[in-house]
Amino acid sequence: MADIEIEIDGNIINAKAGEMLIAVTDREGISVPRFCYHKKLSIAANCRMCLVDVEGAPKPQPACSTPISDGMKIHTQNDKAKASQKAVMEFLLINHPLDCPICDQGGECELQDVAMDHGSDVSRFTEGKRIVADSDIGALIQTDMTRCIHCTRCVRFGAEVAGIMEMGGTGRGEDMKIEPFLAEGIQSELSGNMIDVCPVGALTSKPFRYELRSWQMNAVSNVARHDLVGSNIYTQTYKGRVKRIVAKDNESVNETWISDRDRFSYEGLSHENRLLVPKIKVEGAWQEVEWNVALDFAVRGLEKNVRQADQLGALSSNTATLEEFYLLQKILRGTGSENIDHRLNVKDIDNTISLESNIKLAGLEGVDHALVIGSNLRLEQPMINHRLRKASLSGASIDVINAMAFDFNYRINSENIIAPNQTALTLASILKSVLKSAHTEVPEYLGNAEVTEIATQLANQLTDSDNSVIILGEHVINNPQALSISNLISEIAQKTNSTILNVSATANSMAAGLAHFVPGKGGLDVNAMLAANLNAYILLDIYPQYDFHHSVQAIEALSNDDTFVISLNSFKDDVVSEYSDVLLPIASFYETSGSHVNVEGKVQSFTAAVNAPSDAKPAWKVLKVLADLLELPGFHYADSMQVTSEIMHKSYKQHVHDENIDITVKRGVNVIWQKSPYAVDVLSRHAVSLQDTKIGQINSASMNKATAKKLEITQGDNYLGVPVSISESVANSCVFVNANHAIRGQS
Amino acid sequence: MISTTAKKQIDNWIAKYPTDRKSSAVMEALKIVQAENENSLTPEAIQAVADYLDMPGISVAEVATFYENYNHRPVGKHTIRFCHNISCMLNGSDDLIAHLEKKLGVKTGEVTKDGLINVKKVECLGACVGAPMFQIGDQYYENLTADKIDEIVDGLK
Ligand code: SF4
Numbered sequence: 001m002a003d004i005e006i007e008i009d010g011n012i013i014n015a016k017a018g019e020m021l022i023a024v025t026d027r028e029g030i031s032v033p034r035f036c037y038h039k040k041l042s043i044a045a046n047c048r049m050c051l052v053d054v055e056g057a058p059k060p061q062p063a064c065s066t067p068i069s070d071g072m073k074i075h076t077q078n079d080k081a082k083a084s085q086k087a088v089m090e091f092l093l094i095n096h097p098l099d100c101p102i103c104d105q106g107g108e109c110e111l112q113d114v115a116m117d118h119g120s121d122v123s124r125f126t127e128g129k130r131i132v133a134d135s136d137i138g139a140l141i142q143t144d145m146t147r148c149i150h151c152t153r154c155v156r157f158g159a160e161v162a163g164i165m166e167m168g169g170t171g172r173g174e175d176m177k178i179e180p181f182l183a184e185g186i187q188s189e190l191s192g193n194m195i196d197v198c199p200v201g202a203l204t205s206k207p208f209r210y211e212l213r214s215w216q217m218n219a220v221s222n223v224a225r226h227d228l229v230g231s232n233i234y235t236q237t238y239k240g241r242v243k244r245i246v247a248k249d250n251e252s253v254n255e256t257w258i259s260d261r262d263r264f265s266y267e268g269l270s271h272e273n274r275l276l277v278p279k280i281k282v283e284g285a286w287q288e289v290e291w292n293v294a295l296d297f298a299v300r301g302l303e304k305n306v307r308q309a310d311q312l313g314a315l316s317s318n319t320a321t322l323e324e325f326y327l328l329q330k331i332l333r334g335t336g337s338e339n340i341d342h343r344l345n346v347k348d349i350d351n352t353i354s355l356e357s358n359i360k361l362a363g364l365e366g367v368d369h370a371l372v373i374g375s376n377l378r379l380e381q382p383m384i385n386h387r388l389r390k391a392s393l394s395g396a397s398i399d400v401i402n403a404m405a406f407d408f409n410y411r412i413n414s415e416n417i418i419a420p421n422q423t424a425l426t427l428a429s430i431l432k433s434v435l436k437s438a439h440t441e442v443p444e445y446l447g448n449a450e451v452t453e454i455a456t457q458l459a460n461q462l463t464d465s466d467n468s469v470i471i472l473g474e475h476v477i478n479n480p481q482a483l484s485i486s487n488l489i490s491e492i493a494q495k496t497n498s499t500i501l502n503v504s505a506t507a508n509s510m511a512a513g514l515a516h517f518v519p520g521k522g523g524l525d526v527n528a529m530l531a532a533n534l535n536a537y538i539l540l541d542i543y544p545q546y547d548f549h550h551s552v553q554a555i556e557a558l559s560n561d562d563t564f565v566i567s568l569n570s571f572k573d574d575v576v577s578e579y580s581d582v583l584l585p586i587a588s589f590y591e592t593s594g595s596h597v598n599v600e601g602k603v604q605s606f607t608a609a610v611n612a613p614s615d616a617k618p619a620w621k622v623l624k625v626l627a628d629l630l631e632l633p634g635f636h637y638a639d640s641m642q643v644t645s646e647i648m649h650k651s652y653k654q655h656v657h658d659e660n661i662d663i664t665v666k667r668g669v670n671v672i673w674q675k676s677p678y679a680v681d682v683l684s685r686h687a688v689s690l691q692d693t694k695i696g697q698i699n700s701a702s703m704n705k706a707t708a709k710k711l712e713i714t715q716g717d718n719y720l721g722v723p724v725s726i727s728e729s730v731a732n733s734c735v736f737v738n739a740n741h742a743i744r745g746q747s
Numbered sequence: 748m749i750s751t752t753a754k755k756q757i758d759n760w761i762a763k764y765p766t767d768r769k770s771s772a773v774m775e776a777l778k779i780v781q782a783e784n785e786n787s788l789t790p791e792a793i794q795a796v797a798d799y800l801d802m803p804g805i806s807v808a809e810v811a812t813f814y815e816n817y818n819h820r821p822v823g824k825h826t827i828r829f830c831h832n833i834s835c836m837l838n839g840s841d842d843l844i845a846h847l848e849k850k851l852g853v854k855t856g857e858v859t860k861d862g863l864i865n866v867k868k869v870e871c872l873g874a875c876v877g878a879p880m881f882q883i884g885d886q887y888y889e890n891l892t893a894d895k896i897d898e899i900v901d902g903l904k
């Protein structure tokens with residue numbers, strides 16, 4: 001890349017013509033102070049802190065906005081540079097309150113650091129300082145706007161990255177302030193990143209307010225498990241508790257950003273609802289006991305109840321770690337049972353999406369066309385949506401086929417609101433159009449699909465783009481034609497040379513696949529297990545009323561008198577205590593070591609940042625001891641890493657699916673049932689501040705007037721326990737349920 | 748919020764710019780909307796302009812709060828724009844503003860009870876030769892003294 005040579009502080013450095021000077025100094029490890037410059041944001045050059053001396057230029061130049069050219073000689077440390085930096089520092093501090101002792105940013109403040117290096121120790125300013133009123137911008141971000149230095153990083157973050165410009169600079173001169181318009185609170189699902197980009201203490205974490213100093217905490221690298229990305233984070237801990245989470249750079253995963261869900265869900269860890277002690281149920285009454293007693297009780301219970309190996313079943317939530325999935329299936333298979341499943345929210349396992357992704361997260365930025373099917377990507381997979389937004393900003397055209405209109409934060413080329421029972425037909429006509437224009441034979445199953453204008457348009461987009469991706473989302477999993485839909489998508493992708501991104505599964509479900517946490521030959525899937533009235537279950541962090549598609553049947557099946565249920569849970573839950581016979585308290589996020597597998601198949605391992613509270617233990621350890629007590633061979637693991645490497649040495653054949661495609665339109669009202677974004681798993685349901693945000697309050701069953709009439713309900717009624725909202729943005733004959741079963745209480 | 752006549756006027760301005768640069772019309776649009784809302788802009792009016800021009804509300808608010816010719820609180824029939832920039836200040840504008848405030852019984856920014864007059868402090872109006880000065884409507888009044896101010900203000904109806 002050595003295009004040109006420049007000289008910085010006497011050293012010859014190779015760089016590319018046109019690069020900004022600050023990018024070169026950053027790469028070379030030469031320190032240049034800055035406030036407004038941020039590598040992921042546009043250049044504003046408004047703080048002037050980065051002034052350096054460029055030979056030949058009459059005045060010092062801002063390194064962040066000075067493109068380099070051949071032979072340039074730069075001094076970052078000579079008298080001229082230093083004097084300018086000192087002058088700018090003094091200027092910036094004129095109106096700064098210098099209230100570091102009561103400022104949460106103290107100790108990790110760019111202003112503090114730069115002032116130490118470049119400032120003067122005595123202020124010459126004796127006049128009054130300005131004071132800026134704070135705005136309440138919601139539950140996550142605390143503002144202290146008097147500290148703001150108007151670098152506009154937060155403003156640019158909103159406009160450029162979050163895609164919703166929420167903060168802005170109003171007023172002028174002495175009266176200028178950074179504030180949102182209308183005190184409605186911040187809406188973005190990525191808002192917490194403004195805390196990270198703010199170089200001073202103007203925007204800080206509200207839940208973390210006045211808690212600790214940054215140097216009092218340990219930072220442990222970790223991986224967030226709420227979505228399919230596995231964003232890299234630092235869990236910052238103090239005295240065995242997670243006190244705050246900040247983003248960790250990983251260009252190929254989450255770049256520099258994390259979602260609010262990943263940043264603030266940790267609050268749930270200290271919720272009063274945590275399950276803390278092992279318990280056994282003796283003659284209908286719960287007893288708190290020691291671990292060995294509980295495990296012993298569990299093992300004896302299994303011995304007594306499981307008369308035939310196939311009478312035992314194992315189910316897990318999708319937030320389990322790779323190692324937990326693996327150990328639990330190994331126990332089951334060790335005892336001779338193949339009844340293993342994690343797809344609790346799937347209505348019909350034989351007829352659901354089966355589609356493999358073949359594009360990398362970073363690759364998503366480079367697509368020139370995307371077809372999104374059945375997803376509210378922005379709220380479901382914020383970081384994936386962010387990548388797609390970048391593609392869109394660099395010119396990609398994005399088409400959408402959804403059952404409801406959603407708020408995308410980029411331009412949508414065509415938003416096709418189509419009833420779920422028409423999705424398969426629509427895809428069929430796209431496929432037909434693709435085949436026709438390629439003059440290939442049209443298979444019989446596409447017979448009655450009519451090639452509509454929309455289908456032709458979408459087909460042409462896919463065919464004409466060099467780098468197109470089809471993204472299939474969560475809303476389709478329970479479509480009566482889900483399997484046909486996914487088969488059609490693979491056909492279309494193949495014929496149009498498009499890649500596929502399957503974001504229909506959530507959290508760590510990719511790990512379940514890798515750990516082979518699905519029924520094997522002769523085994524029952526989740527719904528078959530519940531119907532078969534098994535004698536015993538081992539359940540990993542399951543909350544049936546939220547997790548199962550068939551929740552009523554599930555609770556009934558598990559509550560059977562002669563069903564012995566061992567529950568490993570991180571939180572207390574009444575329904576779980578009702579049907580369980582043993583309750584084993586387990587570690588939650590960040591309290592256990594393990595691995596996350598993201599949508600591109602990347603395995604990211606992490607260590608525990610803190611110990612689980614009280615008597616709770618990491619589930620992988622509990623499962624290992626349980627296996628030992630059951631005298632199963634092959635469970636001699638000293639740490640979870642040994643489990644991980646065992647998994648890496650195995651490979652399971654992927655299920656062969658039937659290629660059946662059925663495109664007949666099924667009549668009737670289709671319900672798309674989805675947990676709202678901040679209620680996707682037990683930890684986020686307990687994160688109190690997240691629940692107080694706009695997104696946290698999403699809780700509605702949306703349908704249009706015609707559907708409401710058909711169902712004989714009106715606005716204000718409840719549908720599936722969720723308040724009805726009538727909106728014409730929903731496709732006909734479709735109810736879109738976004739349920740938030742957040743759990744209130746103290747944390 | 749925005750009347751059809753106002754929309755027509757705004758459309759005229761939009762037409763002057765490239766089709767994907769609607770936002771270029773923001774200053775004129777604010778002026779037009781302000782004119783039909785008793786000469787001041789409420790947050791709702793700002794939002795309406797934003798919606799009409801496909802801009803984020805905050806972007807419009809940035810413009811509307813930057814320039815002195817937009818008002819964000821009710822104004823009187825006459826706005827006295829009193830310069831308090833350097834030349835005028837050196838020539839005693841501070842005292843004269845105090846005098847005016849006392850005479851009218853309102854602070855800068857407030858409107859007299861009869862709704863007739865409000866005073867606004869503004870920056871240099873380019874009439875430093877005649878400092879201290881103020882502007883009412885299109886008219887500049889220069890070399891002001893307390894007496895002169897009394898005479899001008901008493902003449903306002
Ligand atoms: S609030 Fe922080 S990030 Fe935003 S402009 Fe002020 S100093 Fe910069």
Ligand code: FES
Nearest residue numbers: 045047048050064
């Ligand atoms: S960092 Fe260069 S002007 Fe702010």
Ligand code: FES
Nearest residue numbers: 830832835871872
């Ligand atoms: S300073 Fe008042 S007119 Fe110039």
